[in-house]
Amino acid sequence: MKFSDEFRDKDLIRDIARRLQQLGGKPATIMEVCGTHTMAAARFGLKELLPPPVRLVSGPGCPVCVTAQEDLDGFLALGKEPGIVLASFGDMLRVPGTGTSLEKERARGAAVKVVYAPLDAVDLARQEKEKEVVFFGVGFETTMPATAVALQVAAADKVDNFSVFCVHKTMPGALKALLSAGEVKVSGLLCPGHVTTIIGAASYDFISRDFGIPCAVTGFEPLDLLLGVESILRQLSEGRAGVENVYTRAVPAQPNPRAQALLAEVFAPADAVWRGLGVIPGSGVKIREKYRDFDAQSRFAALLAQVPPPPPTACCCGDILRGVMAPKECPLFAQACSPSQPLGPCMVSSEGACAAAYRYERD
Amino acid sequence: MCLAIPMRLVELEGFLGVAEVDGVSRKVRLDLLPEAELGDYVLVHAGLVIARVDAAEAEETLSLLRKLADEV
Ligand code: SF4
Numbered sequence: 001m002k003f004s005d006e007f008r009d010k011d012l013i014r015d016i017a018r019r020l021q022q023l024g025g026k027p028a029t030i031m032e033v034c035g036t037h038t039m040a041a042a043r044f045g046l047k048e049l050l051p052p053p054v055r056l057v058s059g060p061g062c063p064v065c066v067t068a069q070e071d072l073d074g075f076l077a078l079g080k081e082p083g084i085v086l087a088s089f090g091d092m093l094r095v096p097g098t099g100t101s102l103e104k105e106r107a108r109g110a111a112v113k114v115v116y117a118p119l120d121a122v123d124l125a126r127q128e129k130e131k132e133v134v135f136f137g138v139g140f141e142t143t144m145p146a147t148a149v150a151l152q153v154a155a156a157d158k159v160d161n162f163s164v165f166c167v168h169k170t171m172p173g174a175l176k177a178l179l180s181a182g183e184v185k186v187s188g189l190l191c192p193g194h195v196t197t198i199i200g201a202a203s204y205d206f207i208s209r210d211f212g213i214p215c216a217v218t219g220f221e222p223l224d225l226l227l228g229v230e231s232i233l234r235q236l237s238e239g240r241a242g243v244e245n246v247y248t249r250a251v252p253a254q255p256n257p258r259a260q261a262l263l264a265e266v267f268a269p270a271d272a273v274w275r276g277l278g279v280i281p282g283s284g285v286k287i288r289e290k291y292r293d294f295d296a297q298s299r300f301a302a303l304l305a306q307v308p309p310p311p312p313t314a315c316c317c318g319d320i321l322r323g324v325m326a327p328k329e330c331p332l333f334a335q336a337c338s339p340s341q342p343l344g345p346c347m348v349s350s351e352g353a354c355a356a357a358y359r360y361e362r363d
Numbered sequence: 364m365c366l367a368i369p370m371r372l373v374e375l376e377g378f379l380g381v382a383e384v385d386g387v388s389r390k391v392r393l394d395l396l397p398e399a400e401l402g403d404y405v406l407v408h409a410g411l412v413i414a415r416v417d418a419a420e421a422e423e424t425l426s427l428l429r430k431l432a433d434e435v
Contacts, residue, residue, distance in 0.1 A: 001368060001369070001384060001385060002369065002371070002404060003369040003404055003416050003421055004368055004369065006421070006425055007425075012428055012429070012432055015431075015432035016428060016431055016432055019431050019432065019434060089409070116389070116409070116410060117409045117410025117411070118409060118410070119392070119410055120410070139409070142408045142409075142413060143408060143409050145394070145395055145408075145411055145413065146408065146409035146410055146411040147409075149392065149394055149411060194406060194408065194413060194414070197406070197413055197414040198413065223428055224424075227424070227427075227428065227431075230431065246424070247424075248417070248420040248423065248424060249416050249417045249418075249420040249421040249424060250369075250406055250414045250415075250416055250417070251414070252414075252417075256395050256396070256413070256414070258394065258395045258396075258397075259395050259413070262394070262395070
């Protein structure tokens with residue numbers, strides 16, 4: 001695969017790892033913000049290659065994992081109504097809601113459709129005119145433009161039986177909350193490359209400026225990750241904190257202006273509930289008034305108001321998303337909880353820290 | 364959900380295209396990157412092309428990596 005294989009060169013990985021051994025004198029805790037980083041680091045065994053005092057911890061960047069239980073319960077509740085079709089990315093299917101999941105509801109006869117793109121859900125609505133199709137809008141800034149386009153198309157073509165249950169989240173607000181809480185002493189952040197194509201590297205300036213933490217905008221191949229770690233260790237050893245882009249082949253100096261305009265037209269900033277982090281002001285979006293007719297939370301407000309709040313759970317995903325616990329420290333890990341019997345989203349999602357640890361890091 | 368692999372644009376018609384990697388092809392939209400050209404490597408997210416992969420920058424990163432490796 002072009003632009004992938006070159007960045008998986010085993011000899012080069014080994015050499016760069018050796019170079020890092022020279023840089024990594026002092027203990028450092030580096031948070032990989034993005035779930036895809038977590039998975040790549042586990043898959044390529046990068047933790048073993050890092051100098052011992054350097055620790056990689058997972059952050060809140062798995063969109064499936066940070067989706068709040070009450071949001072998932074609300075979406076699941078809509079599926080119990082006759083005539084409503086739930087459309088979702090495949091990753092959400094097995095995430096346990098309270099007492100059920102999309103997969104279980106589908107087995108019980110609920111209309112649950114997996115879509116690859118939000119626009120596929122609009123097409124579904126065109127085909128099933130007598131049904132209501134509700135799309136679960138999950139994901140960070142990389143996914144939001146696709147939902148925005150779907151809303152625009154639905155509005156332009158008057159696909160009135162389509163709506164979006166919007167739980168999209170924005171990255172900078174969550175990082176700010178996480179760092180302000182100060183539970184984990186983070187020495188550096190690997191920032192998510194693809195989110196950055198949309199929001200721009202300057203969005204992380206506050207992290208280096210206000211918290212003195214070096215950042216590296218990083219790609220998703222093993223050499224990209226090592227280069228990100230190198231950038232952070234070098235900044236630390238030089239006593240600097242800035243935002244360096246080491247993923248220049250995909251992330252230009254300026255964010256995509258069309259994406260910015262698109263998001264601003266469809267979404268307005270809003271507070272959002274994160275699993276493990278609670279409500280974070282300004283860390284999500286809501287669908288603008290203009291598209292209100294396509295907003296599932298407003299269309300089905302009466303139904304959603306009846307959904308009971310979720311009971312407490314023994315799953316520690318919240319702690320894992322905040323970087324204060326490693327998957328293996330959860331007492332349920334690989335015992336009661338495994339990918340075939342997941343108790344929390346971190347074990348379900350292909351980008352979840354528990355799933356990554358289960359697949360690649362069990363002794 | 365967050366696939367990170369570059370795909371090659373093999374068909375293009377206005378805002379619509381087809382991108383391919385390893386024999387898997389997908390319909391994509393180019394609302395965010397209408398300037399993309401046939402044969403470009405692009406990053407696709409939930410059916411939308413979100414960025415183009417710049418070959419010159421990729422080469423630059425690789426030479427930086429080789430330089431770092433030589434410093435060992
Ligand atoms: S191992 Fe399972 S129960 Fe424990 S935090 Fe991870 S997903 Fe939750």
